[in-house]
Amino acid sequence: MTYDVLGAGALDYAPCRYGNSKLLFRGPERRLDAPYVAFLGGTSTYGKFIKTPYPALVESDLGVNCVNFGICNAGVDVLLNDGFITDTCNGAAATVVQIVGAQNLSNRFYTVHPRRNDRFVTASRLLKSIYPEVDFAEFHFNKHMLSCLYEVSTERFATVRDELQNAWIARMKLLIKRIQGKVVLVWFADHAPLNSEPIGLNPAKARSPLFVTRQMMDELALTASDVIEVVATPEAMAAGTDGMVFSQMEAMAAAEMLGPKAHGEVAMKLSKSLHQLV
Numbered sequence: 706m707t708y709d710v711l712g713a714g715a716l717d718y719a720p721c722r723y724g725n726s727k728l729l730f731r732g733p734e735r736r737l738d739a740p741y742v743a744f745l746g747g748t749s750t751y752g753k754f755i756k757t758p759y760p761a762l763v764e765s766d767l768g769v770n771c772v773n774f775g776i777c778n779a780g781v782d783v784l785l786n787d788g789f790i791t792d793t794c795n796g797a798a799a800t801v802v803q804i805v806g807a808q809n810l811s812n813r814f815y816t817v818h819p820r821r822n823d824r825f826v827t828a829s830r831l832l833k834s835i836y837p838e839v840d841f842a843e844f845h846f847n848k849h850m851l852s853c854l855y856e857v858s859t860e861r862f863a864t865v866r867d868e869l870q871n872a873w874i875a876r877m878k879l880l881i882k883r884i885q886g887k888v889v890l891v892w893f894a895d896h897a898p899l900n901s902e903p904i905g906l907n908p909a910k911a912r913s914p915l916f917v918t919r920q921m922m923d924e925l926a927l928t929a930s931d932v933i934e935v936v937a938t939p940e941a942m943a944a945g946t947d948g949m950v951f952s953q954m955e956a957m958a959a960a961e962m963l964g965p966k967a968h969g970e971v972a973m974k975l976s977k978s979l980h981q982l983v
Contacts, residue, residue: 715950715951715952715955716754716756716950716951718731718751718752719731719732719733720732721733721734723772723789723793724789724793725789726789726790727820728776728783728787728790728820730774730775730776731751731758731773731775735770735771735773736770737793740770740983741769741770741771741796741797741798742763742764742767742770742772742797742798742800742801742979742983743790743794743800743801744763744771744772744774744775744800744801745774745784745794745800745801745802745803746774746775746776746779746784746802746803746891747775747776747777747778747779747803747805747806748777748778748962749775749803749962749963749968750773750774750776750803751773751775751776751777752773752775752968753777753958753959753962754946754949754950754951754955754958754959755949755950755964755965755968756948756950757965758773758775758968759893759968759969759971759972759975760772760773760775760801761773762968762969762972762976763801763972763975763976763979766972766976767976767980769798769983772793772797774790774793776820778821778822778823779805779809779822780807780808780809780810780817780822780823781805781809781810781822781873781876781880782809782810782811782817782819782822783819783820783821783822784802784880785876785880791880791884794883794884794886795883795884795885795886798886798887798982798983799886799887799888799889799930799979800884800886800887800888800889801888801889801891801975801979802880802884802888802889802890802891802929804890804891804893804914804917804922806913806914806915806916807869807870807872807873807914807915807916808847808848808851808869808915808916809823809847810822810869810873810876812868812869812872813831813832813868813872814828814829814831814832814835814865814868815827815829815832815847816829817847822847823846823847823848824845824846824847825841825844825845825847825849825850827841828841832865835861835864835865836854836857836858838857839853839854839857848908848915849909851865852907852909855907855908856907869916870916870917870918870921873916873917873921874921874924874925877925878925878928881925881929882928887930887931887982888929888930889931889932889933889975889978889979889982890922890925890926890929890931890933891932891934891935891975892914892932892933892934892935892936893935893937893963893967893971894912894913894914894935894936894963895912895936895937895942895963896912897919897934897936898917898918898921898922898934899918899919900918922934930982931978931982933971933974933975933978935967935970935971935974937963937966937967938966938967938970940966941963941964941966941967941969941970942967944964944965944966944967945960945964946960946962946964947965947966948964948965948966949964949965
């Protein structure tokens with residue numbers, strides 16, 4: 706395993722491990738032998754470049770340990786396939802699951818890295834037969850690969866997109882089913898879920914969470930204890946990277962993230978829901 710060297714201005718995430726999980730989580734480590742709420746999700750839950758991400762803000766308001774199981778660039782697979790995470794969620798007073806994109810999961814067309822879900826591993830024979838002119842050895846990341854498939858053929862790309870959406874729904878339902886307790890789904894983005902995913906939009910230019918539509922959210926809502934939809938306000942968007950901590954080399958990546966003000970907005974809505982459930 707490699708570790709990022711902290712450059713000037715970089716944030717120390719106090720990485721820690723829990724139990725027998727192979728994953729490295731954001732610290733400081735929280736106790737699991739007292740009441741707690743589990744937070745599952747991707748980069749926003751982890752709080753990349755954020756001193757106090759929304760799980761920590763909720764903890765301060767709720768007065769209950771909030772365990773941050775967020776993983777940068779996570780897809781559903783890493784959350785579903787780590788047995789320690791699901792077992793720990795079963796012991797939680799409630800579990801908050803951030804909606805993550807549908808591109809970072811293994812499916813009939815391609816396989817992703819089991820822990821770094823944004824990493825492309827290999828294309829299936831089926832995908833190679835649909836795109837015989839594409840050299841899949843050139844790709845290292847899912848989004849780059851999908852963008853290239855889109856540019857080659859939007860018509861064939863629609864088949865890939867449909868597969869990802871169907872696999873995502875099935876995988877999310879399985880994750881919620883395995884968590885034997887209260888589950889709160891949270892949509893945290895700069896836009897509301899779209900009624901449909903426009904085929905005319907290149908994945909490289911689409912906004913996260915990629916390929917997740919209103920219809921997909923409505924279908925999942927039937928299986929959850931609550932669904933919290935948070936669209937960052939114009940004020941939060943205007944704040945940009947104010948209050949974020951990053952090195953000069955990380956500036957471009959930080960500019961694509963929702964900042965501390967947006968984290969405060971999602972924490973406020975989540976706290977209201979969790980006060981009623983916990």
